[in-house]
Amino acid sequence: MQINIKEISVKNRIRVNLGNLNQLMESIRRYGLMNPITVTPKYELIAGHRRLEAVKRLGMQTIEARIVDNLNEADRLEMEIDENLHRRPLNPDELSDGYTRLTKLRNPGFFRRLWRSISGFFKRLFKFKGRR
Numbered sequence: 001m002q003i004n005i006k007e008i009s010v011k012n013r014i015r016v017n018l019g020n021l022n023q024l025m026e027s028i029r030r031y032g033l034m035n036p037i038t039v040t041p042k043y044e045l046i047a048g049h050r051r052l053e054a055v056k057r058l059g060m061q062t063i064e065a066r067i068v069d070n071l072n073e074a075d076r077l078e079m080e081i082d083e084n085l086h087r088r089p090l091n092p093d094e095l096s097d098g099y100t101r102l103t104k105l106r107n108p109g110f111f112r113r114l115w116r117s118i119s120g121f122f123k124r125l126f127k128f129k130g131r132r
Contacts, residue, residue: 002062003043008052010045014080024054036064038079046076047083 027034033055037048045052046068055063071079090098108116 001065001067003039003065004062005052005056005060007043008037008039008045008063008065009043010049010052013045013049014077015049015084018050018053021050021054021057024050025058028054028058033064036066038066038068038083040071040076041067041069044076046071046079 028051033051035048035051037052038046040046043065048065052063068079
C-alpha cells in the first residue's frame with residue numbers, strides 16, 4: 001500500500017545514527033524500493049527508518065508500506081530490533097561470486113554474443129513470418 005510520507009511519524013527509534021544513505025538512495029533510484037517499510041495503522045514507523053529517510057531525500061511523496069495491526073509497544077520494539085539484528089551480509093566468497101557472475105552478464109564473451117545474435121535473428125524471423 002502506498003502511503004504519503006508526510007503522514008508517517010517516527011518516534012523513539014533505537015537506531016539514532018542512520019549512517020550514510022547515499023548508496024541506499026542510489027539503489028532506490030535505480031531499482032525502486034525493494035522492501036516496504038512497516039507501520040502501524042496510525043502510520044507510526046516500526047521498521048525501515050533508513051529506507052524512509054532515503055526516499056524522503058530523493059524527493060518522493062509516497063512510499064510502499066506494510067501495515068501491521070494488533071501490536072503492543074513491546075512487539076513493535078521487538079520487530080525493530082529483529083529487523084536490524086538478523087540481517088546477514090554476504091561473505092567475501094558469495095560477494096566475489098556475485099560480482100563475477102554480474103561481470104559475465106554485463107560483458108559476455110565472443111561466443112555468447114554470437115549465440116545471442118543468432119538466436120535473436122531466428123526469433124525475429126519466426127515472429128515476422130507468424131504475422132502473415
